Amino acid sequence: MPTHTIYVVEAKEGNAKSDWHKVGAAWEHGDGEGMSLAINTLGIAYLKSNGSDTTLSVRRNKSPE
Numbered sequence: 197m198p199t200h201t202i203y204v205v206e207a208k209e210g211n212a213k214s215d216w217h218k219v220g221a222a223w224e225h226g227d228g229e230g231m232s233l234a235i236n237t238l239g240i241a242y243l244k245s246n247g248s249d250t251t252l253s254v255r256r257n258k259s260p261e
Contacts, residue, residue: 199224202235203253222254 198221206215218237231254 198222198234198257200231200254200256202233203255205251205253207250216253219252 200222201218202220202222204219206217208214218226219237220233222231223230224232233254
């Protein structure tokens, strides 16, 4: 199972909350020194082509309760 989820964060003008779009997953390496990433680059290309101010964010997945 992936340990992290990768999002494209699309900034909004003013005080509006940013939109977070899930574009992939990440797995920690066994030695804890790095990660393997699987990214759907189409989501990133679409947002960039629309002139959106975007960043990538990698967030640790939360354990199901």
